Amino acid sequence: MAENMIELIDVEKYFGGVHALRGVSMQVPAGQVTAIIGDNGAGKSTLIKCLSGIHEPTTGQILVNGEPASISSPQASRDLGIETVYQDLAVIDTLNVMQNLYLSREIRTGVWPFRLLNQRKMKAGAKEMLARIGNTTLSLTQEVGGMSGGQRQAVAICRAVAWGARTVIFDEPTAALGPNESAEVHRLIASLREQGITVILISHNFEEVMGLADVIWVMRQGRAIAKRRASETTGRELVTLLTGADIAAS
Amino acid sequence: MPDFANNRVLGVIIALVITFAIFTALVPSFLSIANLLEMGVQSAIIAIIALGMTLVIVTGGIDLSVGSIVGLVSVICAANLETWGAVPTIIAGILLGAVLGFVNGSLSAVFSLESFVVTLATLNVYRGLAFLYTDGLPIFGLDQGFRNILSGTVGTIPNPIVLLVAVTVICYLILNRSKLGVHLKAVGTNADASLKSGIAVKRVKVSAFVIAGGLAGLASVLLISRIGAAEPISGTGYELTVIAAVVVGGTSLMGGRASIVGTVLGALLLGSIRTGLTLLNVNPFFQLVITGLIILLAVLVDRAASRTKAKR
Ligand SMILES: Nc1ncnc2c1ncn2[C@@H]1O[C@H](COP(=O)(O)OP(=O)(O)OP(=O)(O)O)[C@@H](O)[C@H]1O
Numbered sequence: 001m002a003e004n005m006i007e008l009i010d011v012e013k014y015f016g017g018v019h020a021l022r023g024v025s026m027q028v029p030a031g032q033v034t035a036i037i038g039d040n041g042a043g044k045s046t047l048i049k050c051l052s053g054i055h056e057p058t059t060g061q062i063l064v065n066g067e068p069a070s071i072s073s074p075q076a077s078r079d080l081g082i083e084t085v086y087q088d089l090a091v092i093d094t095l096n097v098m099q100n101l102y103l104s105r106e107i108r109t110g111v112w113p114f115r116l117l118n119q120r121k122m123k124a125g126a127k128e129m130l131a132r133i134g135n136t137t138l139s140l141t142q143e144v145g146g147m148s149g150g151q152r153q154a155v156a157i158c159r160a161v162a163w164g165a166r167t168v169i170f171d172e173p174t175a176a177l178g179p180n181e182s183a184e185v186h187r188l189i190a191s192l193r194e195q196g197i198t199v200i201l202i203s204h205n206f207e208e209v210m211g212l213a214d215v216i217w218v219m220r221q222g223r224a225i226a227k228r229r230a231s232e233t234t235g236r237e238l239v240t241l242l243t244g245a246d247i248a249a250s
Numbered sequence: 251m252p253d254f255a256n257n258r259v260l261g262v263i264i265a266l267v268i269t270f271a272i273f274t275a276l277v278p279s280f281l282s283i284a285n286l287l288e289m290g291v292q293s294a295i296i297a298i299i300a301l302g303m304t305l306v307i308v309t310g311g312i313d314l315s316v317g318s319i320v321g322l323v324s325v326i327c328a329a330n331l332e333t334w335g336a337v338p339t340i341i342a343g344i345l346l347g348a349v350l351g352f353v354n355g356s357l358s359a360v361f362s363l364e365s366f367v368v369t370l371a372t373l374n375v376y377r378g379l380a381f382l383y384t385d386g387l388p389i390f391g392l393d394q395g396f397r398n399i400l401s402g403t404v405g406t407i408p409n410p411i412v413l414l415v416a417v418t419v420i421c422y423l424i425l426n427r428s429k430l431g432v433h434l435k436a437v438g439t440n441a442d443a444s445l446k447s448g449i450a451v452k453r454v455k456v457s458a459f460v461i462a463g464g465l466a467g468l469a470s471v472l473l474i475s476r477i478g479a480a481e482p483i484s485g486t487g488y489e490l491t492v493i494a495a496v497v498v499g500g501t502s503l504m505g506g507r508a509s510i511v512g513t514v515l516g517a518l519l520l521g522s523i524r525t526g527l528t529l530l531n532v533n534p535f536f537q538l539v540i541t542g543l544i545i546l547l548a549v550l551v552d553r554a555a556s557r558t559k560a561k562r
């Protein structure tokens with residue numbers, strides 16, 4: 001395995017006239033938690049969407065496990081072992097928990113054109129997936145649209161970690177959660193790290209970042225402007241980097 | 251999801267029972283086997299197209315061109331029946347419809363256009379092609395052998411009804427028991443989340459249009475076999491009747507939720523009202539008014555239902 005699970009080299013992204021990423025170079029070490037912090041509009045979500053196949057970089061290169069990768073679709077990203085928990089969760093409200101967990105990975109039986117869903121196998125599998133993240137309260141047949149924010153989050157996270165991903169990306173996973181639910185997510189991220197899974201964590205919460213991350217990248221106005229080891233920095237330094245106050249002060 | 255759909259289907263069944271009770275009280279022959287089968291046959295064409303429309307609507311799209319597909323497929327099949335033979339013509343009708351549906355879906359997917367606009371355009375294009383194909387003339391005298399295949403009977407059951415049952419079962423399995431069905435609902439609920447979940451959103455949308463086109467093609471050969479002739483104006487206005495059946499059946503035009511059984515019952519409800527009013531010699535213009543009021547009622551019931559659901 002390469003030292004860096006993911007490496008971005010000079011990645012630029014334009015949305016028409018909007019220059020969202022301005023030559024981002026970033027290394028994501030394998031088996032560690034890498035946090036990305038930055039103000040609203042700094043380009044964090046755009047960056048991870050380049051990894052999850054939603055956007056393609058305008059120019060620049062992405063290496064996954066040391067190999068140049070072209071991540072042209074969400075499926076391509078999944079095929080590279082990357083799973084993403086999106087800021088908006090990306091669950092389907094009219095489908096139930098089981099259908100969401102198996103979305104685009106449905107198990108089927110029979111031969112074409114008579115290939116129907118194997119509900120029994122998926123039910124058993126979904127039950128096991130939920131148990132693995134320590135959730136025994138969700139009902140498999142409940143529609144996701146009628147569930148609480150924390151429950152929806154649990155479905156989205158379960159879906160991302162259940163398929164043997166080597167890298168899991170979390171885009172502000174606790175922004176909408178209460179303290180107990182946040183602690184749950186923190187425990188889960190820590191346990192992913194223990195299993196040797198690479199984690200990318202986007203967050204506005206310094207406490208969370210300092211507690212969980214090995215490496216912290218700071219983004220500002222489309223650039224990755226600084227990299228710190230969590231053990232060698234302070235919240236105060238991060239604030240300074242984030243806002244650019246040091247430049248203003250000097 | 252199933253509970254809402256089933257409640258709604260129950261609503262259409264109750265409406266059907268009431269309709270049947272009223273018409274039977276007024277015209278006793280309404281409930282005769284002969285009349286019931288005739289209504290089934292008359293509704294079959296609309297119901298088959300409506301089943302395809304349901305799969306498009308559940309993705310959040312709409313296909314306004316189905317009536318024109320019927321027109322174009324009808325004249326092409328009728329004109330070539332003699333050279334192609336009966337069975338190849340039926341297959342060609344389905345395939346031709348599927349190709350026209352593929353054009354609809356691809357235009358909408360490739361150019362990221364609303365299907366409403368795309369199919370409004372192809373509604374005109376396909377109809378125009380139908381007129382060009384025959385110079386505006388009808389085609390008469392279709393081969394009796396061909397007509398018997400589709401409009402004969404199995405025992406006492408007319409073939410169109412057998413065909414409708416088969417298509418209903420297939421569409422039910424597609425929507426509720428297949429991977430494509432889950433993806434159709436997902437795309438109609440939230441296309442962005444579907445994309446992020448690894449669904450090939452455009453391919454799923456195109457698939458719905460291909461199925462809808464294919465079923466409109468099947469309905470075309472059914473239509474010309476019943477009438478024994480084809481005209482370039484065949485199927486004019488079908489899109490509205492079909493959409494009405496889908497809406498009355500409880501499928502949301504917003505996408506994401508649909509009921510296959512509801513659509514068939516919706517088509518039967520509208521068909522039986524039409525037949526009943528005709529038996530009563532009610533002015534056809536008045537029939538239009540009643541159909542319109544039923545659509546309005548169905549939509550209001552849906553809104554009331556979704557409100558109580560939201561409150562819960
Ligand atoms: N699809 C898009 N089309 C046009 N502009 C976009 C698009 N997505 C993002 N942008 C722009 O790119 C910039 C970076 O946005 P991005 O969502 O990556 O920020 P972010 O760091 O995730 O912010 P937040 O903390 O608010 O989530 C913003 O100026 C945004 O308006």
Ligand SMILES: [Mg+2]
Pocket residue numbers: 044045046087171
């Ligand atoms: Mg963001």
